[in-house]
Amino acid sequence: MSKIKTLQLMAIMLTILLMWLAQNHLDDYSLRILTTIAIFIILATSYNLINGITGQLSLEPNGFVAVGAYVTALLLISSDAKLDMYQLAEPSPWLLLLNTTLVPALFFSGVVSAILAFILAFPVFRVRGDYLAIVTLGFGFIIRVFAVNTPAVTNGAIGLNDIPSSVNLYWAGAFAMATVLIMLNIIYSKYGRGMKAVRDDEDAASAMGVNTFKIKTYAFMTSAFFEGVGGGLLAVFLTTISPDIFTFFLTFQLIIIIVLGGLGSMTGTIIGAFLVIGGGEWLRVLDEEVNFLGLHIDAHPGMRMVVFSVILIVVMIFAREGIMGKRELTDLFRRVKK
Amino acid sequence: MILHVDKITMQFGGIKAINELSFSIKDKEIYGLIGPNGAGKTTAFNVITGNYIPSSGSIKFENKDVVGVKPHKIVKLGIARTFQNIRLFKSMSVMDNILIGFDSAMHYTYLESILRLPRFFSEEKKSRQKAKEIMEYFGLLEFEHHKASELSYGNQRKVEIARAIATNPKLLLLDEPAAGMNPAETKELATLIKKAKDDFDISILLIEHDMKFVNHLCDRVLVLDYGKMIFEGKPSEAIKNEEVVSAYLGDFIHD
Numbered sequence: 001m002s003k004i005k006t007l008q009l010m011a012i013m014l015t016i017l018l019m020w021l022a023q024n025h026l027d028d029y030s031l032r033i034l035t036t037i038a039i040f041i042i043l044a045t046s047y048n049l050i051n052g053i054t055g056q057l058s059l060e061p062n063g064f065v066a067v068g069a070y071v072t073a074l075l076l077i078s079s080d081a082k083l084d085m086y087q088l089a090e091p092s093p094w095l096l097l098l099n100t101t102l103v104p105a106l107f108f109s110g111v112v113s114a115i116l117a118f119i120l121a122f123p124v125f126r127v128r129g130d131y132l133a134i135v136t137l138g139f140g141f142i143i144r145v146f147a148v149n150t151p152a153v154t155n156g157a158i159g160l161n162d163i164p165s166s167v168n169l170y171w172a173g174a175f176a177m178a179t180v181l182i183m184l185n186i187i188y189s190k191y192g193r194g195m196k197a198v199r200d201d202e203d204a205a206s207a208m209g210v211n212t213f214k215i216k217t218y219a220f221m222t223s224a225f226f227e228g229v230g231g232g233l234l235a236v237f238l239t240t241i242s243p244d245i246f247t248f249f250l251t252f253q254l255i256i257i258i259v260l261g262g263l264g265s266m267t268g269t270i271i272g273a274f275l276v277i278g279g280g281e282w283l284r285v286l287d288e289e290v291n292f293l294g295l296h297i298d299a300h301p302g303m304r305m306v307v308f309s310v311i312l313i314v315v316m317i318f319a320r321e322g323i324m325g326k327r328e329l330t331d332l333f334r335r336v337k338k
Numbered sequence: 339m340i341l342h343v344d345k346i347t348m349q350f351g352g353i354k355a356i357n358e359l360s361f362s363i364k365d366k367e368i369y370g371l372i373g374p375n376g377a378g379k380t381t382a383f384n385v386i387t388g389n390y391i392p393s394s395g396s397i398k399f400e401n402k403d404v405v406g407v408k409p410h411k412i413v414k415l416g417i418a419r420t421f422q423n424i425r426l427f428k429s430m431s432v433m434d435n436i437l438i439g440f441d442s443a444m445h446y447t448y449l450e451s452i453l454r455l456p457r458f459f460s461e462e463k464k465s466r467q468k469a470k471e472i473m474e475y476f477g478l479l480e481f482e483h484h485k486a487s488e489l490s491y492g493n494q495r496k497v498e499i500a501r502a503i504a505t506n507p508k509l510l511l512l513d514e515p516a517a518g519m520n521p522a523e524t525k526e527l528a529t530l531i532k533k534a535k536d537d538f539d540i541s542i543l544l545i546e547h548d549m550k551f552v553n554h555l556c557d558r559v560l561v562l563d564y565g566k567m568i569f570e571g572k573p574s575e576a577i578k579n580e581e582v583v584s585a586y587l588g589d590f591i592h593d
């Protein structure tokens with residue numbers, strides 16, 4: 001136990017040190033990428049809780065991220081700015097009353113998402129497997145349609161802009177670390193064991209006294225809470241949000257992250273976030289024209305996505321369960337000890 | 339009388355998988371449920387453990403009606419089971435598999451686990467200690483950190499029984515515990531089950547095809563055929579019973 005604690009503490013210290021180094025030595029562009037990665041670590045680890053740990057193939061995180069982003073944005077934008085911004089319809093009067101600071105706004109984002117997840121749990125967990133995927137996919141679409149078609153609340157397709165920004169790498173990094181720690185605390189408890197048991201064999205789990213519906217709902221709500229918080233951070237980070245950001249592509253990106261890193265591994269998810277989000281940016285060089293030792297290759301926009309896909313395929317061939325499988329960093333150390 | 343099944347019928351469409359089945363299990367008894375394939379034995383298990391709700395009839399466990407009670411609540415009342423085809427949590431360690439059995443015995447909330455409050459540690463420690471004792475009893479302690487899927491077939495069977503025992507049952511349902519085992523392993527298992535019955539103070543209901551095993555272990559047996567009871571009594575008499583023999587081997591012998 002204490003060995004794991006030391007390891008956790010070391011990981012936290014190292015992360016803080018690296019963030020400090022990054023903040024002081026890197027340019028704005030790199031910092032923005034790192035902040036995006038931190039936010040995606042929040043989104044992907046919480047998505048992994050329901051998808052990888054509990055084994056419920058759900059496809060709705062874009063919905064919860066959208067809810068979180070809109071709630072935070074609406075809570076942070078001042079009433080004057082709202083009156084200026086809403087062009088398609090008059091903003092609902094109650095919207096103008098909402099105004100808080102960042103931390104409570106993020107908390108509310110999480111709570112609203114979690115409440116939605118609670119309501120959704122009843123129809124969603126009546127079905128299993130493929131059907132679950134379809135039902136949750138529908139939820140993601142509904143949220144987007146709602147965002148486009150209620151201009152009095154969301155300003156419709158135009159979206160919200162001028163969201164007061166205060167998020168830097170430290171903020172995003174701190175939230176990411178807290179999320180990962182909370183996820184690990186859940187996973188290494190009776191609730192986490194219950195979730196894994198549901199994933200491995202749901203009937204056997206209930207035959208051992210695990211209330212599978214309750215466990216799945218806990219996982220779903222926790223996942224939604226942090227997706228909401230992450231969505232709020234994303235809104236503050238981008239300063240502009242519109243329904244277009246929260247398409248299924250967002251869910252798809254998260255799926256790639258957790259599958260690449262390893263379904264059911266938080267360590268893997270963090271690695272996956274760096275590879276997918278960071279890799280997508282760092283491979284940009286491939287889109288430009290290349291002049292190398294007299295060799296000239298024309299610019300091929302989109303080339304990076306080709307290379308990226310090839311990398312993904314190679315990883316999946318050589319590590320079918322993802323980079324980390326179901327293991328965590330601490331498991332690797334345990335194996336060395338033996 | 340720990341379990342009292344009264345005229346249960348389980349109907350799937352037009353087929354009656356169990357037809358007006360009645361039996362009772364006494365305290366600390368090992369009761370065998372035997373019969374040819376498709377006779378409705380596993381269906382009877384699923385009805386008792388709450389996986390199926392019987393079309394009619396009543397089931398009383400310690401004088402409480404348990405028809406319609408959800409499976410995870412029936413476990414809390416004191417009925418645990420194993421499965422015909424081993425159903426361990428394959429990706430989890432043997433320790434975690436056993437700990438799942440302690441799920442309802444561990445009292446801490448979700449928030450307490452997130453914040454790692456003192457009760458989390460004390461409850462986890464208590465259950466881990468008990469889990470180790472059970473593992474030691476079944477000779478599984480050396481596999482504590484192994485993944486369940488890495489164990490041999492015989493040991494996986496043992497983990498399944500140990501996991502069921504961990505829920506602290508009064509009645510244990512074993513679905514073909516000796517299936518796929520060689521004669522030596524079967525003998526060892528029979529001894530283990532008999533010993534566990536006394537040490538953990540439980541009654542046992544088991545399904546089995548190996549008649550030697552049943553003969554050695556069971557106090558009484560019930561023979562099912564096409565969902566109906568055709569014999570109840572001592573196992574040694576069951577083998578001599580004409581109806582039982584014809585159910586297993588077919589009528590042609592007498593023609």
